[in-house]
Amino acid sequence: MNIQKSIAPKAHPDIVWTRMFSELDRDGQGLNVQIRRTIVYAIQAGVLTGGTRLPSSRHLAGLLAVARNTVTAAYQLLIDEGFLVSRERSGIFVAAQQRYVPTSLNTCDDDVAQWSGRFAVRPSAQRQINKPRDWLEHPYPFLFGQFDPAIFPTNNWREAVRATSSVKEIYGWAGDQIDDDDPDLLEQLRVQVLPKRGIFAGPGEIIVTIGSQQALSMLVQLFVGAKTAVGIEDPGYPDVRNMVGLVTEDVRHLSADAQGVLADDVLSGCDVAFLTVGHQCPTTAVMPIARRKALLEAAYRNHVIIVEDDYEADLALDGEAELPCLKSLDHHGQVIYVGSFSKALAPGLRIGYIVAPKPVIDELRVLRRMLLRHPPTNNQRILATFIALGHYHQHLRKTGTVLAQRAAILNNCLPKLLPQCSWRRDAGAKSFWVEGPEAFDSRELVRAARERGVLIEAGDIFFDDPDAGRRFFRLGFTSISENKIAAGLKILGELIEG
Amino acid sequence: MNIQKSIAPKAHPDIVWTRMFSELDRDGQGLNVQIRRTIVYAIQAGVLTGGTRLPSSRHLAGLLAVARNTVTAAYQLLIDEGFLVSRERSGIFVAAQQRYVPTSLNTCDDDVAQWSGRFAVRPSAQRQINKPRDWLEHPYPFLFGQFDPAIFPTNNWREAVRATSSVKEIYGWAGDQIDDDDPDLLEQLRVQVLPKRGIFAGPGEIIVTIGSQQALSMLVQLFVGAKTAVGIEDPGYPDVRNMVGLVTEDVRHLSADAQGVLADDVLSGCDVAFLTVGHQCPTTAVMPIARRKALLEAAYRNHVIIVEDDYEADLALDGEAELPCLKSLDHHGQVIYVGSFSKALAPGLRIGYIVAPKPVIDELRVLRRMLLRHPPTNNQRILATFIALGHYHQHLRKTGTVLAQRAAILNNCLPKLLPQCSWRRDAGAKSFWVEGPEAFDSRELVRAARERGVLIEAGDIFFDDPDAGRRFFRLGFTSISENKIAAGLKILGELIEG
Numbered sequence: 001m002n003i004q005k006s007i008a009p010k011a012h013p014d015i016v017w018t019r020m021f022s023e024l025d026r027d028g029q030g031l032n033v034q035i036r037r038t039i040v041y042a043i044q045a046g047v048l049t050g051g052t053r054l055p056s057s058r059h060l061a062g063l064l065a066v067a068r069n070t071v072t073a074a075y076q077l078l079i080d081e082g083f084l085v086s087r088e089r090s091g092i093f094v095a096a097q098q099r100y101v102p103t104s105l106n107t108c109d110d111d112v113a114q115w116s117g118r119f120a121v122r123p124s125a126q127r128q129i130n131k132p133r134d135w136l137e138h139p140y141p142f143l144f145g146q147f148d149p150a151i152f153p154t155n156n157w158r159e160a161v162r163a164t165s166s167v168k169e170i171y172g173w174a175g176d177q178i179d180d181d182d183p184d185l186l187e188q189l190r191v192q193v194l195p196k197r198g199i200f201a202g203p204g205e206i207i208v209t210i211g212s213q214q215a216l217s218m219l220v221q222l223f224v225g226a227k228t229a230v231g232i233e234d235p236g237y238p239d240v241r242n243m244v245g246l247v248t249e250d251v252r253h254l255s256a257d258a259q260g261v262l263a264d265d266v267l268s269g270c271d272v273a274f275l276t277v278g279h280q281c282p283t284t285a286v287m288p289i290a291r292r293k294a295l296l297e298a299a300y301r302n303h304v305i306i307v308e309d310d311y312e313a314d315l316a317l318d319g320e321a322e323l324p325c326l327k328s329l330d331h332h333g334q335v336i337y338v339g340s341f342s343k344a345l346a347p348g349l350r351i352g353y354i355v356a357p358k359p360v361i362d363e364l365r366v367l368r369r370m371l372l373r374h375p376p377t378n379n380q381r382i383l384a385t386f387i388a389l390g391h392y393h394q395h396l397r398k399t400g401t402v403l404a405q406r407a408a409i410l411n412n413c414l415p416k417l418l419p420q421c422s423w424r425r426d427a428g429a430k431s432f433w434v435e436g437p438e439a440f441d442s443r444e445l446v447r448a449a450r451e452r453g454v455l456i457e458a459g460d461i462f463f464d465d466p467d468a469g470r471r472f473f474r475l476g477f478t479s480i481s482e483n484k485i486a487a488g489l490k491i492l493g494e495l496i497e498g
Numbered sequence: 499m500n501i502q503k504s505i506a507p508k509a510h511p512d513i514v515w516t517r518m519f520s521e522l523d524r525d526g527q528g529l530n531v532q533i534r535r536t537i538v539y540a541i542q543a544g545v546l547t548g549g550t551r552l553p554s555s556r557h558l559a560g561l562l563a564v565a566r567n568t569v570t571a572a573y574q575l576l577i578d579e580g581f582l583v584s585r586e587r588s589g590i591f592v593a594a595q596q597r598y599v600p601t602s603l604n605t606c607d608d609d610v611a612q613w614s615g616r617f618a619v620r621p622s623a624q625r626q627i628n629k630p631r632d633w634l635e636h637p638y639p640f641l642f643g644q645f646d647p648a649i650f651p652t653n654n655w656r657e658a659v660r661a662t663s664s665v666k667e668i669y670g671w672a673g674d675q676i677d678d679d680d681p682d683l684l685e686q687l688r689v690q691v692l693p694k695r696g697i698f699a700g701p702g703e704i705i706v707t708i709g710s711q712q713a714l715s716m717l718v719q720l721f722v723g724a725k726t727a728v729g730i731e732d733p734g735y736p737d738v739r740n741m742v743g744l745v746t747e748d749v750r751h752l753s754a755d756a757q758g759v760l761a762d763d764v765l766s767g768c769d770v771a772f773l774t775v776g777h778q779c780p781t782t783a784v785m786p787i788a789r790r791k792a793l794l795e796a797a798y799r800n801h802v803i804i805v806e807d808d809y810e811a812d813l814a815l816d817g818e819a820e821l822p823c824l825k826s827l828d829h830h831g832q833v834i835y836v837g838s839f840s841k842a843l844a845p846g847l848r849i850g851y852i853v854a855p856k857p858v859i860d861e862l863r864v865l866r867r868m869l870l871r872h873p874p875t876n877n878q879r880i881l882a883t884f885i886a887l888g889h890y891h892q893h894l895r896k897t898g899t900v901l902a903q904r905a906a907i908l909n910n911c912l913p914k915l916l917p918q919c920s921w922r923r924d925a926g927a928k929s930f931w932v933e934g935p936e937a938f939d940s941r942e943l944v945r946a947a948r949e950r951g952v953l954i955e956a957g958d959i960f961f962d963d964p965d966a967g968r969r970f971f972r973l974g975f976t977s978i979s980e981n982k983i984a985a986g987l988k989i990l991g992e993l994i995e996g
Contacts, residue, residue, distance in 0.1 A: 012693065019696030019826060047689060047698045115857040118769070118803060120723035120745075123864040131676055136669070149669045158663045165656045171634070171647045176845035178629055191545060195510065198517030200545045210708060214870035225618035239868055247618075271616070305616060328517060347674035348875040359613040366621040370737055372712035372870075377846040379874050 011053045014063055020047075021064050031066055035074040043083055043094060050096035054084065057092075126242045129461055132450070135479065140454040140488030144431045144476030147346045151399050156391035157382075163389075164381045173377035179369035181208040182377050184384035189353060192387055197313055198328025199337065204358045207365060208375050212311055212340035212352035216274070217243050218364055218371070219307050219336060219354070223272050224248050231273035233261060235462035235469060237281045237309065240274045253464060256280075260287035263298035272305045277326050279312050282462045282474050284429035292326055299334055306335045312430060314344040314396055318404035320427040333357040341383065343430070343478070344396060349379055403430060406477040409485045417489040420496050423475075431476040433459075436496060442473040448495045454488050509551045512561055518545075519562050529564055533572040541581055541592055548594035552582065555590075624740045627959055630948070633977065638952040638986030642929045642974030645844045649897050654889035655880075661887075662879045671875035677867035679706040680875050682882035687851060690885055695811055696826025697835065702856045705863060706873050710809055710838035710850035714772070715741050716862055716869070717805050717834060717852070721770050722746050729771035731759060733960035733967060735779045735807065738772045751962060754778075758785035761796035770803045775824050777810050780960045780972050782927035790824055797832055804833045810928060812842040812894055816902035818925040831855040839881065841928070841976070842894060847877055901928060904975040907983045915987040918994050921973075929974040931957075934994060940971040946993050952986050 020042060024034055042048040054060070057075055061068040075092055078084040085095045116122065135141045136149075164173070173182065186203050194201055209215040220243040224230055230244045234253040244251055252270055255262045260280050267273060277287040277295070287295075299306050308326045316322050327337035333356075340352035354364060368374065386392055407425065410432060414423055423434040436442060442458045449456055459472025480488065518540060522532055540546040552558070555573055559566040573590055576582040583593045614620065633639045634647075662671070671680065684701050692699055707713040718741040722728055728742045732751040742749055750768055753760045758778050765771055775785040775793070785793075797804050806824045814820050825835035831854075838850035852862060866872065884890055905923065908930060912921055921932040934940060940956045947954055957970025978986065 016693045019693065019822060020698065022696060022822065022826065023829075042698060045688075045698055045700050046685075047693055049689060115855065115861075119720055119861060120726060121720060121865070122861070123868050124861050128864065128867070129676075131674070133676065133678060136673070146674055147672050149665075149672070152668060152672055154665050154668055157668070161659060161663055165659055167647075167652050170650060170652055170655070174645050174647070174650055174844035174846045175634070176629070176644055176840070178627075178631065180631060190543075191547060195514040195517065195545055198520060200518065200540060200543055202543050210870035210873070213868075217869045221619060222617055228618060242868055324517060324520065328520065331521075342674070346672035347871075348672040350871065350874045357613065363613075363617060363620070363622050366624075366626065367619070369626070370621050370711075370740055371715045372708035373845075373848065375708070376848045376874055376877050379877065 014055075017055055017060060018063050024064060024066075026066070031070050032074045032077075035064075035066075035071065036078055039074070039078060040083060048094045050094050052094045053090075054092045054094070121246055123242065123246065126245065127238065127461060127466070128242075129238055131457075132455055135455055138450070138453045138455050140484050140491065141479045142454065142456045142475040142477065142488060143479050144457060144474055145343060145347065146476075146479040147348070148479050148481075150481060151395075151402055152346060153391060153395045153398075156389070156395070157386060160382045160386035160389060160391065163385050164378065169381060173381045175377075177374045177377055179365040179374060181206075181374060182380035182384060184388070185380040188384045188387040192393075193314070193339075194355065197310070197322075198324045199355055201355050202358070205355055205361055207354050207356075207361050207368065208380060209352045209354060209368070210372070210375050211342050211347070211350040212309060212338050213239065214350075215338040215340075215352045215354045216240055216307070216309065218367055219338070220244055220247060222360070222363060222367060223305060223307075228271045229269060231261075231267055231270035231304070233274070233276065233280065234464045235282055235459070235472075236274075237276065238461045240309075241464065244274070258285060259291055260285045261295065263291070263294040267295070267298055267304060268302040270302075270304050272307060273299070274307045274309060275326070276309050276311065278308075278310045278322070279426060279429045281309075281311070282431070282459065282472075283433045284424055284426045284431060286323060286426040286428065289323055289329075292323070292329055296326065296330055296335070300332055304334075306330075307338060308335050309338045311338075311340055312343055312428065313339055315399060315403070315428075315430065316396070317400050317407060317428055317430075320404070322428050327355060336360065344399070345383075345392070349383065351375065351379060351383055402482075403477065406480070406482055406485060409482060410475065410477060410489070413486050413489050417486065417493040418496065419493070430478050431474050434473050434475055436471045436473070438471075440471050440496065442469075442471060445473065445492070445495055449492055452491050452495070454491050456492070512553075515553055515558060516561050522562060522564075524564070529568050530572045530575075533562075533564075533569065534576055537572070537576060538581060546592045548592050550592045551588075552590045552592070619744055621740065621744065624743065625736065625959060625964070626740075627736055629955075630953055633953055636948070636951045636953050638982050638989065639977045640952065640954045640973040640975065640986060641977045642955060642972055643841060643845065644974075644977040645846070646977050646979075648979060649893075649900055650844060651889055651893045651896075654887070654893070655884060658880045658884035658887060658889065661883050662876065667879060671879045673875075675872045675875055677863040677872060679704075679872065680878035680882060682886070683878040686882045686885040690891075691812070691837075692853065695808070695820075696822045697853055699853050700856070703853055703859055705852050705854075705859050705866065706878060707850045707852060707866070708870070708873050709840050709845070709848040710807060710836050711737065712848075713836040713838075713850045713852045714738055714805070714807065716865055717836070718742055718745060720858075720861060720865060721803060721805075727767060727769045729759075729765055729768035729802070731772070731774065731778065732962045733780055733957070733970075734772070735774065736959045738807075739962065742772070756783060757789055758783045759793065761789070761792040765793070765796055765802060766800040768800075768802050770805065771797070772805045772807060773824070774807050774809065776806075776808045776820070777924060777927045779807075779809070780929070780957065780970075781931045782922055782924045782929060784821060784924040784926065787821055787827075790821070790827055794824065794828055794833070798830055802832075804828075805836060806833050807836045809836075809838055810841055810926065811837055813897060813901070813926075813928065814894070815898050815905060815926055815928075818902070820926050825853060834858065842897070843881075843890070847881065849873065849877060849881055900980075901975065904978070904980055904983060907980060908973065908975060908987070911984050911987050915984065915991040916994065917991070928976050929972050932971050932973055934969045934971070936969075938969050938994065940967075940969060943971065943990070943993055947990060950989050950993070952989050954990070 057071040061071045084092050086092050224247045228248050229250045231252045231254045252266055255264050255266050310325050327335045337355040420437045421434050423432045425432045446458045457474040460466035460469035463469035555569040559569045582590050584590050722745045726746050727748045729750045729752045753762050753764050808823050825833045835853040918935045919932050921930045923930045944956045955972040958964040958967040961967035
């Protein structure tokens with residue numbers, strides 16, 4: 001960022017100055033004041049940054065068709081006030097280290113109330129996941145779903161980036177693909193990624209999305225109308241609850257036990273159900289095969305469309321076998337499968353996908369084209385190359401080993417360091433689901449722990465009734481290094497003990 | 499793509515084989531047939547590609563717990579039928595050049611009718627823009643909105659890519675940004691891109707989107723409910739018509755003349771209006787300043803939110819001045835501005851943005867997080883670096899010169915080569931809007947021209963009533979090289995003449 005700032009041009013072309021002063025009222029009072037106010041506003045808005053060179057007073061006077069004296073006087077006052085500095089023989093510049101007050105020159109009515117009356121939906125009125133943005137700066141980030149810079153395959157990724165930066169490759173990705181995906185990525189998904197999960201899909205049965213988040217939101221848009229009965233898990237992924245809740249009032253909490261969702265009347269009454277059978281979010285419960293088959297049979301009998309969010313797929317931990325996903329057991333095409341590279345590679349890339357029968361994918365392509373055309377093609381191409389070069393599977397193996405070690409350390413430390421708590425982590429999961437003692441409130445622990453550099457996730461957000469999740473919290477271990485785990489848990493134990 | 503295929507591993511791990519044969523019914527009839535059918539399906543689905551090595555018959559028999567003879571017999575029959583080949587001392591492989599019939603192994607019920615009854619929305623039932631995917635292979639692509647490989651700043655782009663591939667930079671973009679944008683890109687937009695259009699925005703007043711398409715679709719989602727009165731242009735951008743039409747029935751066609759939309763009662767009755775005042779889509783009409791100011795006054799009086807889609811901004815053609823956008827004239831924060839890098843740089847990157855008052859951006863961030871979290875951060879970072887290095891403005895200057903020459907050639911050739919037609923192209927537009935003779939149907943011209951290598955866009959899609967657009971077509975010149983223009987127009991002239 002510093003490099004970029006230092007090489008950024010520090011002078012503006014004339015058109016910026018004329019537009020900045022376009023409101024100048026030459027018949028009004030105090031041209032000098034008007035000019036000064038505009039410059040101060042621009043500095044406070046951060047549009048004129050320290051070191052930017054202003055036009056000479058003669059030049060600006062010409063551009064604005066005002067007397068040169070007016071500009072000279074305005075500049076002199078701004079220099080006296082410390083907004084500008086004059087450097088001999090080189091001109092007048094914006095002073096360094098101006099107080100930076102982001103604001104706007106174009107808008108006056110920032111009234112939230114005025115705008116809120118105009119919104120057709122109010123997503124901000126829902127309870128939102130609130131993850132710390134500065135997690136990299138905390139020593140003990142027990143977070144789920146972030147990436148670990150120490151594991152990211154930097155050199156291999158760069159090789160894939162280089163390979164897709166040739167002139168010929170750029171021709172392949174720079175254009176508007178309309179509603180298409182990169183054929184290379186579809187091929188790699190079909191031939192290398194999905195078969196390992198037992199999914200054998202034709203190219204017309206896959207669509208790439210901006211992470212699994214967009215996969216889920218498009219499926220809600222496609223399948224959920226105002227009267228659709230939608231089954232969701234409780235506790236479950238809060239964003240699915242929010243997406244569905246914005247559209248229909250017929251939201252049904254699926255019955256569940258320690259093995260996950262039950263194939264009972266609640267499920268049978270649904271039009272669509274959103275499930276995380278691989279590792280239930282957030283409890284990590286792995287649904288046994290028999291339950292999976294029973295769920296499918298119930299779905300077939302009652303025409304329930306199942307959306308399977310397999311968010312943690314691919315990243316098997318050493319020695320922990322993964323069960324076949326629902327989609328691989330589905331022989332009526334009634335399971336719609338959602339996958340992602342966010343957990344296994346990097347969330348910042350935003351690449352996910354949907355596997356579904358061709359009529360569904362066809363409709364999703366039209367919907368996606370309308371919503372945003374297609375995910376950026378250069379990233380699709382880089383990822384396809386990364387997989388084709390064998391780097392993805394190598395990365396999965398390496399990451400599986402690292403994460404298995406971390407899971408083992410947590411398993412060893414938890415009984416000693418968090419004796420007040422019970423926990424669960426099923427095979428392959430990248431987090432522990434922890435329940436605190438009777439009067440415990442994990443939201444207070446989150447705040448106290450953060451002050452001591454420990455980041456954990458409170459459980460309430462996963463529950464429809466926040467109070468039902470009061471005692472729970474999630475400990476992820478994809479971002480925390482081995483040698484920090486014990487010390488972080490020790491702090492948590494002390495805080496819980498009070 | 500060839501490189502990738504040749505380096506792709508040509509053998510699968512055991513788990514792929516066990517999952518591929520997971521349906522094997524050992525109590526059923528004809529294990530040999532079941533095995534053959536599964537392999538043939540996998541080949542036809544393209545999951546087993548030419549050159550893939552199969553497990554030895556002994557190994558597969560072990561994996562599937564069947565007699566080795568069964569596998570040997572199945573392999574032999576598939577070799578006889580040409581699906582497999584045996585290579586001495588190296589094993590059994592999928593034969594090359596198998597007929598490729600994309601299908602699926604997982605789904606049986608591909609019935610479109612069955613699925614269509616489950617969809618809450620049917621985007622595919624709307625009229626869609628239908629652009630040829632193979633445009634690069636046609637000699638005369640008079641297309642709008644595609645990019646020209648010959649102009650793309652390959653080396654400078656690569657420099658920006660390299661600069662953002664360092665370990666430190668990867669740490670900056672690989673994580674989950676939740677609802678944030680890359681601060682570098684926001685800074686470059688605020689300080690270098692927007693001021694040239696007279697927009698001086700604070701960082702809280704900008705959000706990055708997956709191209710202007712996502713900007714428009716999010717604004718529809720945020721502002722348009724079932725009863726919202728929405729003004730759109732007719733002819734206008736078909737995707738806005740489709741997006742709005744999926745949500746509200748109160749769609750109003752704004753009155754317009756040759757200078758664009760009028761500030762009359764229709765506009766005054768709207769809650770929201772979607773406008774392209776910079777270059778009206780598709781007529782290219784540039785709205786004069788006085789009309790822009792009158793529109794704004796009407797919008798203020800009647801509380802109409804204006805969404806300004808400034809899709810062609812930045813790319814000024816040599817010597818053709820651009821007027822200030824509506825947003826730069828708006829002093830009540832009632833204009834929501836949509837911009838994009840698709841036209842000026844590359845549509846495949848999918849980077850656009852919205853400038854709006856902070857309460858609107860705040861709500862859009864929550865909405866965007868729910869829909870897809872955030873646009874890929876690596877691309878935001880690359881673009882920010884590209885702009886900061888001065889490459890973007892250099893690219894705009896170069897492209898402006900090239901496009902101005904093409905526009906001049908079209909201006910010269912049209913009277914001679916298309917004497918039957920009239921046309922319009924206002925200053926700065928990157929397309930001509932052409933009207934054919936009385937009985938003319940541009941849809942027929944599109945088909946006939948395509949067969950002779952000339953790609954043009956029929957005008958009907960832009961009109962609410964397709965027949966009203968029958969005589970119109972659009973000639974874009976962002977993708978066609980100078981020396982092809984006259985020959986392409988000559989073919990069009992011959993076809994129109996019949």
